[in-house]
Amino acid sequence: MSGKKHIMVGTLEYSSLSEHVYLHLRREMNNGTLTPGSTINISKIAEELGISKTPLRDALIHLECEGFVTILPRKGVLVNKLSIEDVRKAYDAIGLIEAFVIRKSIDKITSAHIEKLEAINQKMTNEIQAGDFTNLFESNLEFHNTYLEISDNDMLKKLILPIKHRLYDFPRHNFIPEWELRNGEEHTQFIECLKKKDGKGAAYILQDIHWSFDVQKEFIFPFYKVS
Known part of the structure; x- marks a missing residue:
């Protein structure tokens, strides 16, 4: 069985898909899969969820606005530590x-x-x-x-x-x-x-x-x- 966690898009609006991805990433933080100081592999997560990178990027921008991550141009996404x-x-x-x-x-x-x-x-x-x-x-x-x-x-x-x-x-x-x-x-x-x-x-x-x-x-x- 595939290990992918496909998100069923169906008739979901684009903004709803981005929110769904956002909630998924928050759960990954809460359960310890994503840890402070680690980096997020955008390509890998997009593949795991079975989605394009665009809604994933929107979700990451949302997380950055709330202080959870820092998007580093051409370097990736850093999961922030809480000081x-x-x-x-x-x-x-x-x-x-x-x-x-x-x-x-x-x-x-x-x-x-x-x-x-x-x-x-x-x-x-x-x-x-x-x-x-x-x-x-x-x-x-x-x-x-x-x-x-x-x-x-x-x-x-x-x-x-x-x-x-x-x-x-x-x-x-x-x-x-x-x-x-x-x-x-x-x-x-x-x-x-x-x-x-x-x-x-x-x-x-x-x-x-x-x-x-x-x-x-x-x-x-x-x-x-x-x-």
């Missing part, structure tokens, strides 16, 4: 955006939103205490998206997700339970501010504690395995 400075900038950007959103959207927070946030946070806490980190990233995204989705600023919402994906771009198995449990406590403090309609307090927790590089650096450095 500690990248992490610092990501935390600054996420904290700034999330704090802005919650200040603007605090009056739109309902009891249903709060109940959902509490349920997700409790689920995460239970799993962390059980040593199960399988769904941690997706659950954390769901927690934060619960209030981010309230915003009508679609541009900000589109900006923030790739930044978060960049923080968890490649397989990481060195989860730190103490850090994850503390994040849950910060989530709880954030929820309490929402209950009081305290947008300023909620924004402070997000920007100056939860997404503060300086506050979280004691865990960030060992998580990303830098000294």
Whole structure:
């Protein structure tokens, strides 16, 4: 049997094919097939997927815009390593955006939103205490998206997700339970501010504690395995 992973084009529009290739490459990063510092062989991947190089190049441009790769003219495509400075900038950007959103959207927070946030946070806490980190990233995204989705600023919402994906771009198995449990406590403090309609307090927790590089650096450095 052939080892090729043909993408069924069918009636897919061109942009959909490029997006399909993009998602394939992201999965290859997530499962460790594409590793930081490695190079992407465009011809080989195009052959494996059974597609032309054009949608593959479009997908790579998308990845470059999000910081995952660097396209080197006439040299190939480099899979970027995530530096500690990248992490610092990501935390600054996420904290700034999330704090802005919650200040603007605090009056739109309902009891249903709060109940959902509490349920997700409790689920995460239970799993962390059980040593199960399988769904941690997706659950954390769901927690934060619960209030981010309230915003009508679609541009900000589109900006923030790739930044978060960049923080968890490649397989990481060195989860730190103490850090994850503390994040849950910060989530709880954030929820309490929402209950009081305290947008300023909620924004402070997000920007100056939860997404503060300086506050979280004691865990960030060992998580990303830098000294």
